[in-house]
Amino acid sequence: MNTDNYIESLVIKYLSGHCTEEEKEALLSWIKESEDNRIQFEALRNIWQGLNPAFNPEEIDDQKALNSVLNKINKLHWTQHPVVVYWQRSAAILLLPLLLSLIYLLVSKEPENITQQEVFAPYGTFVEVNLPDNSKVWLNAGSSLKYPTRFTKGSRKVTLQGEAFFEVESDPENPFTVHTARVDVRATGTAFNVEAYPKDSMTSVTMVKGRIGMAINQQKRFDLFPGERASFNKNTLQCKIEKTDPYKWYAWKDGLMVFRDDPLEYVFKRVGQTFNVEIVVMDKEIANQPYRATFKQESLSEILRLLQLSAPIRYVNYNQETANELALKRRKVEVYKLKK
Amino acid sequence: MKEQNLPYEKILLEKLKKGDQTAFSSIFTHYYRDMVLFGGNFLADKKDCEDVVQSIFLKLWNDRDIIQIDTYLKSYLLTAVRNGCLNEIRRKGSDHEDLSAADVELSEITSEYDTNNYMLYSDLNQHLERALNKLSPAIKETFLLNKFEGLRYKEIAARLNVSERTIEVRIAAAIKFLRSYLKEFYLPGLFFIILSLNNVISLWKKIN
Structure with missing residues (x-):
């Protein structure tokens, strides 16, 4: 242990540029003694470099x-x-x-050197995108966002499939438009969350800050204010506006999944969307049971394990492989009521 | 050491082979910053590092249908950065002519171990942040003030308006916890290095 500490302090001295020539020679001969020593040196150097980045990472x-x-x-x-x-x-x-x-x-019009680019968030995680106008977008798992490399004058248009949280840079002269399959959201400077999963019959917009205008199927326009959530059902063509705690709907951008007395069925739908698994609640009597939980950057297997601990349920067709090979094929897990 | 690879790397690489720019962008944004920082271990100029890394990605795209990656993508990319940087040094000529023989020999210690097991900046950052976030806020604050802002116990006690004895207790608690926590992640060396640092400002901007 003592020699270990001596070597470690020697390595640190070397890395921070405080070694004398003799100490350098000593370090060098220690490294040459064995393969293990060399690896230990490289590991320490690695950690040192990580803690002392050559450049400010934020400036890259x-x-x-x-x-x-x-x-x-x-x-x-x-x-x-x-x-x-x-x-x-x-x-x-x-x-x-x-x-x-x-x-x-x-x-x-659109100059030829403006190309559209598309960002895709892999399942199980989300990505942060900086748009050319300094607006920020958090793209949730399995979602994609199309936007030009440069916005043209008069409009800032992006196309969303799936879910994203927007923090739009204020600029009333160039309104910001999020285009989804059914709903268009028009904003000048504001923060809001959009859920437009292609497989979902509902498209929902939750307002956090500022003010936005919404258009459904390119007609039926109305405004939405902070704390309001609009959900449009493509089957019934009904649009419902309700008051809500907005954070619950965009907590995912901080790596959280928040459930506040939500039906178990909804909990599994949300988890399934994030990890690309189809999780079906087979027993209707448990489907509507309210559930409260907050998950922070947990893996699929961990979330399922925790749910099983706190609710009387069992999984069918679920195994470790399901958790590991998510993106290859969409798997299906069935949930049944646990028999006493 | 724990590997932290890009999730669904194989699928992304297959998509890349088919000319999918979205997959390319995912790989790019996942690794770019860490690659530039890795390059910083060889080249002093940030712009040079960024040029090296960007040309690696340009090559990755242009040769996407012939490129063979037998290792993890991470080791492939890091090896490319190292080679690119060393070429750049050779091209420009080293400006450190006053280096001793020992210096040169030490700086040339590199091996496969390096790129296969290299802990990227963001991985390390994550481990540390997680460890520090497990401390209670008071203990964490005290520890950060002492180890990363280099304040003495006395100064911290005055700043936080508590006794010096309290500070001692908090620091001891933090050290005890971090030692056992980081051991779980096979990072005893990390712990040691943290203790011997007094100013690592850039990494901690986020936390402070």
Whole structure:
């Protein structure tokens, strides 16, 4: 233990640049003594490097980097179409007016170098997306968001499949629109959660801050205020607005799953959406039992285990494999009432 | 050490092979920051590191149908970063001509162990955050003030308006807990290093 501590402090001294030449030699010969020693050195160095990052991690802008790489990728595509390039060149030389109107078209409509990009959140986790206008989006498990690499003047349009929480940068002149299969949400500067899972008959919008306008099937417009939740049922074409505690609906963006007297059936639906498993409550008498729980970044197997501890239920078709190979194939777990 | 790989890595790689830019973006955002920080162990300039990492991703995309990844994606990417950075050093020429023989030899200790078992910055961060969050708020605050802001017991006692003895008790409790908690994650070295640090500001900005 004592020599261990001596070596560890020597490594730390070396890494922080305080070693004398003699100490360096001593360290070096210790490392050369055995494979184990070398590995121990590398592990310590690894931890040291992790605790002393060379750059401020917050200053590394991965979204900007991704956009620049995607731009390069998509530009490479363009050069593979020499006809377009040739046509543009001859237009430039021969027909100046045409060029000017072309420029006008490029500037006023969608310029060619604006590409749509799509971000997908893998099952079991969620991702944070920074949009080009500094708006922030948290994309829940299994959801996808399409947005341009640059917004054009007058509108900021994104397309959502699944669930996302938006924190929209205020800009009344360029309203922000979330387009989903059935519902469009228009906001200027505000925070709200949208659930638009394609398999779900309900599309719901929960307001947290500010004010938004909603349009259902491109008509039927109305406003929504903080603390309100609008749910549109595509089968009945009914839209219901109710008061709610908004945090419950977007707690997932903090890695939480919050249930407050929600029916067990809903609990399993939510868990299933996150992990891409179909969990069906087979006994109707337990389906509506209210359930209170908060799960924090727990795995599927852990959540199912905890639920089983606190509710009289048993699972059929569930095994460890189900938990591990989620994304390969959608599995089905059946829940039955536990017989006494 | 615990492996923390990108979930559904195989599926993402298959999608990438088929030219799926969404899968590419997922891989990119999962690893980019950690790769740049890893590069920082070799190159002093952040811009250089970012260039190296971006060209690796560009190559990953362009060669997606011929690329063979036999190890974890993480080790593949880290190996690429290391090689890219070393090439960059060779190209530019080292500006450290005053290095001793021991310095050079120590800096050249790298092996397969490195990239296979390397704990990424964000993984380490997560372990630590989790461990610290298990402490009670008062103990955590005291511990952070002492170990990461380098305040003396006396100064902390004055700041928090409690006795010096209380601070001693809290620090002892924190150390006892962290020692056993981090051992579970095979990170005794981490614990040791935390204790010997006095200023690791950047990592702790988030927590403070």
